[in-house]
Ligand SMILES: Nc1ncnc2c1ncn2[C@@H]1O[C@H](COP(=O)(O)OP(=O)(O)O)[C@@H](O)[C@H]1O
């Protein structure tokens with residue numbers, strides 16, 4: 001089991017190459033934003049914002065998942081930590097502190113900042129998942145900085161667990177990120193919680209999140225943070241399954257944050273379980289499909305087989321059976337032979353009405369549009385005898 005490359009405790013944590021990335025999700029914990037145990041401070045956010053700006057200037061895209069609303073709300077009321085520890089109180093504090101938290105990031109960003117509040121429930125619901133994804137994609141296209149936080153007012157279970165780490169991993173898969181960056185107050189995963197065990201040693205590279213590695217993680221060591229290393233490793237597990245590596249590092253160390261801009265990581269790198277393409281392809285190929293299927297004409301069938309194209313309404317001949325927007329559906333040719341599988345942007349009734357139409361007619365036919373594609377190429381995998389070897393369509 002080669003899960004760990006052991007570090008020499010005295011040599012500390014060596015720098016390593018950060019995987020190449022074009023789109024990343026950066027998660028910033030409360031401990032960094034409310035670093036002095038009080039309200040929000042620019043102390044560490046400044047360097048992190050500098051990293052985001054430099055990445056954007058390089059043509060990369062960053063989605064920020066930021067905690068800190070509860071800490072900011074608490075400071076606004078000058079409440080003692082103990083006063084605001086009940087769930088409703090924490091929800092009220094989050095509502096109070098959310099605007100100042102967004103304002104903090106806006107004060108540090110030359111580009112506009114967009115507030116995105118999500119719950120895990122939103123992301124479990126197919127329709128809302130697709131809508132959240134479309135909104136985030138659009139925000140990135142508009143070159144703004146999306147700042148995601150949990151919608152704490154309604155996220156009952158999640159706020160208890162305080163789990164923006166897991167949310168960040170889900171968002172990373174949602175936006176098809178290449179990398180999940182988790183900035184915290186600790187510089188690495190240690191063999192045990194370093195606050196409790198002074199002999200704990202840092203781990204630079206995790207090749208696989210084995211039970212042995214997961215057992216190293218403890219809860220939060222401070223009043224400000226909530227999930228501790230446990231939720232960070234849960235997040236890394238989710239990201240790894242989606243084919244996304246995770247980098248854990250200290251957001252308190254300006255040199256560490258600056259080195260990220262140059263593709264160097266001083267922290268823990270947790271490898272992905274497979275490539276993003278493989279993870280997504282595997283899922284699209286093997287997940288149970290909805291009972292309905294979309295029949296396409298010969299032109300669409302061969303275009304899909306040729307690779308990297310979306311299914312547009314013009315190529316649709318008809319629909320058999322039923323499915324909802326966001327369902328995984330089979331795409332077959334006129335003779336019913338399998339061509340591809342993918343996530344449908346429209347429900348069966350809508351696709352029936354759009355069959356054979358041009359994408360620009362969607363609005364006129366339905367009175368609304370979820371986009372020009374019936375199945376977007378990122379959500380599609382080629383199957384069956386139409387596949388041209390080496391030219392499979394994948395995300
Ligand atoms: N094995 C471990 N390695 C590193 N840190 C750990 C470990 N187990 C528990 N921790 C704790 O996790 C904390 C970071 O998580 P948390 O307090 O939730 O911060 P954040 O607000 O950044 O999410 C560290 O300060 C540390 O005390």
Ligand SMILES: N[C@@H](CCC(=O)OP(=O)(O)O)C(=O)O
Pocket residue numbers: 028029030031066067068069070071094149150152161162163164165224225226227228
């Ligand atoms: N949504 C909450 C934070 C929840 C959370 O996961 O906190 P943390 O462990 O500091 O990342 C807030 O904005 O205060």
